[in-house]
Amino acid sequence: MSRLEAKKPPLFISDPLTKDLFIQSLSLLSRILKSCYGPAGRLKQLHNGVGGYVCTTSQSSAILGRLSVSHPVLSVLTASVQNHVSRFSDCGLFTAILCCSFIENFKSLSVASYTVIKISRHLLSLCMDYLKSEACGCRVSVDFSSVESLLCLVRSVLISKPACMLNKTEIDHLATLVVKAFIFTVPCHVETNAVLGKCVIVPVKSGRVVDSTVLPGLLIETPEIQWAKLLTVKRTCSNMIKIALFSVSMSGDSFSPEEGTIMVHHGISLEALELNQLLDVGKQLVSDEVGLVVCQKVIHPSLKQYLKENHVMAVDRAGLNLMEPLSRMTGSKPIASIQLLSPDCYGSLEDVRVESFASKHFVHLIPKDTIVCSLILCNRNETAWEELKRACETAEHVLQLTVKEPLALLGGGCTETHLASYIRHKSCTLSTSTFKDIDCSRTQYQLVADGFCRSLESVACSLSHDDGDILTDIVYGHCWFVPSGFPSVSNWSDLVSKCGCGINGNTENLSWRLLQGQFASHVIQDCPKKPSVKVADFLTVDCFAAKCSGLQVALETANLILDLSYVIEDQN
């Protein structure tokens, strides 16, 4: 007899944004994220409190991935930031911080949220139009004919992750490797539909960062160096190595289906039957002149022995991650069943070698055309290695995004302050017809625009973590940092040397003002200029696509959250 329990009624919470709980949680989340931002960002130790693995990080992907946020409104925020990160890898913290700032700034305005949303959409479109126009002053084009600008992009990503514990030479070394790996993945013969290859990161979690390296082709870790003597791989007449790629387990246990029971007569060994079948596959592989057998899972030792005796190299435990690039690189189709073996599944390889890094041994598969490469990534300890891996993946992704749109935005807070001064300038010069279109007053528009700009500027401000002053200049609208410990009244030009992105030096009088000063918003300014300087060597630049998307996602999410009037919680 089942007992029925009365369902609890759902819980309605009206005006969730005005609740203390939300305000506090939002400010905590925003504090956590802001403290992580930038090259001087503070790190977070994520762990389970009972002696498990400690993840030290300042990256949004790692923090948001492990943080279980219970407040429904905040989970909307984190979910959309995570979605952005999954598509662009970069600018996750930027998006999250900006979104929090938008919510905080807009919520404090005495303007109806409906109007705020409309005005802020208009402001966003102004920003996007500006960013996409040639006149944009915070945008530089990326020249793919020189490595330098690619290095700048990668370096900026690596520098902004302090938990990687890299010094200057290590950053330079890794930046070169990432660019090299990226160039490996660009196909040599471009047809109409060019697809970039893949860079696989091979972990070596001890050793020095400078020992990291890039190799064309793929590496499969093997427990022993049993190949040392046996490296006369059988080759076909065209001097290539024929490779068979198995995605099915060859360990001899596949007779065991998921469900049901098998009845077997005494004296019959399923294992032996299975092994015979495997050996038949081996026989066919030998007769098909296959030189190398790679299996995603385990190969039965007897089959291995058989293949070895017939001078066929067998490598097992390649892992799921390698299957797709392996099949792409060799042109082979992964074989999913040991019953059916068609000859057109085989692929080919140029060469097979044995490599050792630190104490690990690898079989190195070298293809004819390189579109797949392996980045052997070393770092001194696990927590720093994981962080470095995430950073390298982000950098690789940034390069891929930049190929599609060869542009970059100035980093170091300069894009944010520049956009803010652009919007300040623009919002003063809008015609009254615009306000009519949006159905708001000029004052309302000014208020929202001010909140919008302050949100952008607060992102730039969160780059500084040591209580120094943050300035912006009237001419270019860039962001400048004053070291802490100086009185605010001193002559700024003595204290600043370069702007955040490094494009402007302290050469002319740029009439600085405090970014978060009281009168900041009331200064009527001209449209910020585009710096005339040629792109310098060590520029901090951000991925254009990622940052544009970040800006959009932040505003859309903030608008969505501002528009919430009820939260309905199912209590069952």
Next chain:
Amino acid sequence: MRWATCRLAQQKPSGVCAYTRLTFTTNLFIHSPERVLLFAGFSCVWLHNVIPFDPLPFPSQTGWKKRCCLLSMAFRDVNARRHIGLQELSSLALAGRTLLGPVKSWKFIVDESTNQSTLICSAVRLIESLDLTSAAGQLLNETIQAQNKEFKTGMSTLLFLVGAWSGAILECLQQDVPVSAIVSVMSEGLNSCCERVQCLQVSIHDVNKELCSSIVRPDAFKSETCQIGGDSLLNPQVFTYFQKDVSAPEEAILKNSCSHQEDDCGFNKGLVSPLSSFGSVASLVKPAGDRKASMISGSGVVASSCNKQKLTHSRYFSTPGESRFSNQQGTFRGYLSEQAADPCKCYGLGHLAVALSHGNQTSVKLLQSIVEYQQEKAECSGSSQFNVAEIVTCCLLTLPESYSCVSPGFVTLASLEQVAVIKHLEDKPLRILLMDGDLTEQYRHLGFNRPCNVRTILEHPSLQEGRAEDLWLSSMLGILTSFEVNLVLVKGNVCENLTERCIANSILVIGSVSRNVMCAFGEVTGAQPVTYVTQLNASCVGSGAQVELWKACDGRAMDLGELVPVRIKARGIPLLTAVLTTTVASKMQLIEDQFWTLVYRLHNALNDKKVFLGGGAVELLCLSHIQMLAEQSLQPANKNAVKGFHSPWLAASVTEYKSVVLQALANGWRQYLSVVMCNTAKAASELEASTSVDHHLKKAADCGSPSAYILKEFRRGGLLRGVSGPFADHGDGLKVYDNITAKTEAWRRALDLVLLVLQTDAEIITGPKSNQLVNSHASSEFVFL
């Protein structure tokens, strides 16, 4: 906050504690009896700071709500100055202070819940034995394990510097130095040091040449003994004690060495009439003599027995009978007479091994024989000079340490029942099978998933058929006998029943054989490892292996109760087994660790192809270099010259604090040098040691070129020997060298860890523990999201 916990801990020691045993060095006895007493009274030290890691009190920030909880470690204004993570690191590292340097004090780690204790003598084992649940502790453990995995040496340096630098950084935070300035100046400073100390690298070739040229001279021992005599005169009271007591073990060494040098009077002169030889001390303080002396005393027995003797002496100031030593003299003699046969023989790497041993004398003898064997082989075959993969250890309890030796081939333990088989197989060429898994019926290769839904139907049950295991046993035995296998080496476990059946059929089965042993046997016998016996075919079976009962150096076969050491070899096998013996069970692990540390030091040195000058030379140069940098940064001319800092907004702030931060970095090495001097009893207190370091620094600075000064001092016989006068040179001043990569990596890892923790401002606890915290009484200390 943290200090509050520490104090609490001191009142009520719980969890883990450490017992410090003091290892006395010769000079300690000669110079200050008072200090000996003091130390003796202090010989049981409870280290409280190591102890409990209850959840630390974190700054309270209430009002936040559930689920993911955030314990904010150091949120900006309030707690940035007292960084809890750094405090944790620094107090953890305190426990490892006495493990630094060549003279280490051992510790007992006692688990109060089970009353079990372990004896440890290295940072790895210390950290392993502690229950580290805090995040900083976890990271420290991870870092030390990584260093151990890669180099097997440098862990105590790492641990110590972690502590010293976290302490120094905490002081910087007190002075309001911004975190970013600390991070960039410290890492730049360390880089600069690593570049600077390159001038103290010496190639292996040069080291060998130097060490070989300074080998045995007729007066080597004279100078050694004279020196002891001469120095002790400075404190005549003690000398009488010294003479009575220490003369016993010294005699044991020296008699032998004298006989092989045919210079009997050297010894007697030195000890009996110290006055006459006193005048010659200055001129005789030469590393050459010192080296030889300690090389000979490189036998573990000498070291340990001397220690025992002295410890007794320190307590009772009486002379025990010489009988204790008489039974061990034979061993020295045996060992020394081996050397005496070829007095001028150049040991090549053997010298380097001694120079890298840092007083790890027990293992030096073993390593030297290994090197000798391998070099001989290398000369024949042209293979590499020193191969770690060809060395294995076998630990034999219940044998005195003097039985430690190196045996060619593979020595392992077999059961008593197998003795008959071994005797039967002795002197016969054996057919050998290598199994790279377990040898049991149930064993399947890795990755094989056992089916859970297969049922066997037995249609015609008959009583004649035995159980499945019997069938398996007889089929296995059938296969083994049909291939005439006599010897089976198994990587994993062996089914006991099978072992028994094999004994009956004169087949020797040995389990738990490591992979490199299997590889070595595979190479020379032609055997190919298989996973299942059913895989066996003629090409898998190797031939030409030999087996015998292992015999100790006095020719006796050993009987260790249940287990018998057995030696397996094959013609041309490069494998060498270091047989490590001790009668004290708790020392076994320690002896093995020390042996491997030394082996890997030599291995690392050969990998680097260079070594650092040791004995504090490198650290001293770092210290002087950093101080120079700090002084430079204070000069106004250099204030604006900031290069290499990638963040433009860091530049100015960095210049401002550079000098303070560099001093903090230098502090690490200063403390390192002081503690090493204290641990080796070269200085009475850290203050005294620090004065001595300052003295050297000043001299180095006055000299104009610090590296030249340090080189000169090193050639004179080492640096860390106190200022002058009573702490001047003693017998153990052999030339000391260090690994390069292991050392610099230990520095880098230590600094990375400290900076990683420094930059952390919050811990985020996820998972079930966070829910517990919500409900716990400590919830006010956490911020919940």
